[in-house]
Amino acid sequence: MERVLTGCQGTEVPALAEPAFAPLDFPALLGPDAWARLPAAVQHRFAAHPALGLNTVYDGRMVVEASWVGRLVAQVCRLIGTPLAPWTGADVPTSVDVHQDARGGLVWARTYRFDRRSPVLVSSTKLMTADGELLEVVRGGLGMALSVSVEDGALHFRSRRYFFSLGGLRLPIPDLLTPGRAHVVHRDVGGGRFRFTMDFHHPWFGPTLFQDGVFQDPE
DSSP: OEEEEEOTTSOEEEEEEOOOEEOOOHHHHHOHHHHHTSOHHHHHHHHSOOOTTOEEEEEEEEEEEEOHHHHHHHHHHGGGTOOSOOSOEEEEEEEEEEEEOTTSOEEEEEEEOOTTSOOEEEEEEEEEETTSOEEEEETTSEEEEEEEEEETTEEEEEEEEEEEEETTEEEEEOGGGSSOEEEEEEEEEETTEEEEEEEEEETTTEEEEEEEEEEEOOO
């Protein structure tokens, strides 16, 4: 279902109805050939989702960087629930609590412990629509549609478009009003560890946000 909203200049902007969701299924999203190219440890992390009510916690340390644009966007976003880390640091203790929500989505709740600041929780949920589209949504209603691929044995997520959920609708957000296109990589590094890398690139301002860290599987 699609509604049409009229902008201040009379421009018609399509607003999509909120989709129905299906249980998140990475093997189905990637296809059997791509799924088979992932290391067994990555397959385990993304196939064996914790049952509803159970959690898997990964501990690690992160580099968290931002340009002035990235810092500004992160601070403004604190008004809608802190979807981005608001501070920076070179060696930030970080834990990631992964669990399933009632919609069948996979929640990644990252807690950053910046030096001399209170812990910061940044939570996002990956969801699969009934027609097989992968979405990631954060607190406050912001979200993005993602593509997912396997490259050099690593799992890559790239944003395709942004939206804002409001009153049962998904309203499109122009790239210029976001921190930029996102690229997230999950790469196994052996020994029960993986590297998580995330960067955003704005069409006008270039790189805005960057995070990189190594996390340990729980025993």
